[in-house]
Amino acid sequence: MEPSTRKNLSTAAxxxxxxxILFAGTSMDAESSQGFTDxxxxxxxxxxxxxxWPFISDSDCGTACITENFDNLSGSCHTFQCWCYTTCDGSxxxxxxxxxxxx
Numbered sequence: 001m002e003p004s005t006r007k008n009l010s011t012a013a014x015x016x017x018x019x020x021i022l023f024a025g026t027s028m029d030a031e032s033s034q035g036f037t038d039x040x041x042x043x044x045x046x047x048x049x050x051x052x053w054p055f056i057s058d059s060d061c062g063t064a065c066i067t068e069n070f071d072n073l074s075g076s077c078h079t080f081q082c083w084c085y086t087t088c089d090g091s092x093x094x095x096x097x098x099x100x101x102x103x
Contacts, residue, residue: 040088045075048082057082 048064051057054077065075065084072084 040086042083042085045082045084048075051080052077052082053080054078 045061045064045068047068048061052061056077058076061075061077061082061084063075064082065072068084069086071086073086075082075084077083
C-alpha cells in the first residue's frame with residue numbers, strides 16, 4: 001500500500017517546525033556567548049517565571065527585565081530562560097587593567 005500524501009505532509013511540517021525551534025535556540029545561545037564573554041552584560045532575570053520561548057515570550061521577558069531594574073536595557077529568551085541585558089560601566093575592565101604589576 002502507498003502511504004497517504006496528507007500523512008507525509010503533516011510529518012514533514014512537524015519535522016520542519018522542530019528543526020526551526022532547535023535551530024533558533026542554538027543560534028541564539030551561540031550569539032549570546034560570543035557577544036557577552038565578559039559576563040557583565042547579561043544575567044538571568046530574577047522576576048520572570050516559567051519557560052521563556054524564543055520569539056513568543058521575548059516581549060514579556062523584556063518587560064520583566066526593565067521592570068525589575070532600570071539599568072536593564074532589554075531581555076530575550078535563550079535556552080528557555082529569560083536573560084536581561086545591561087551596559088557595562090567599565091569598572092570591571094578598569095579594575096583588571098589598573099592592578100599593579102609586581103616585579
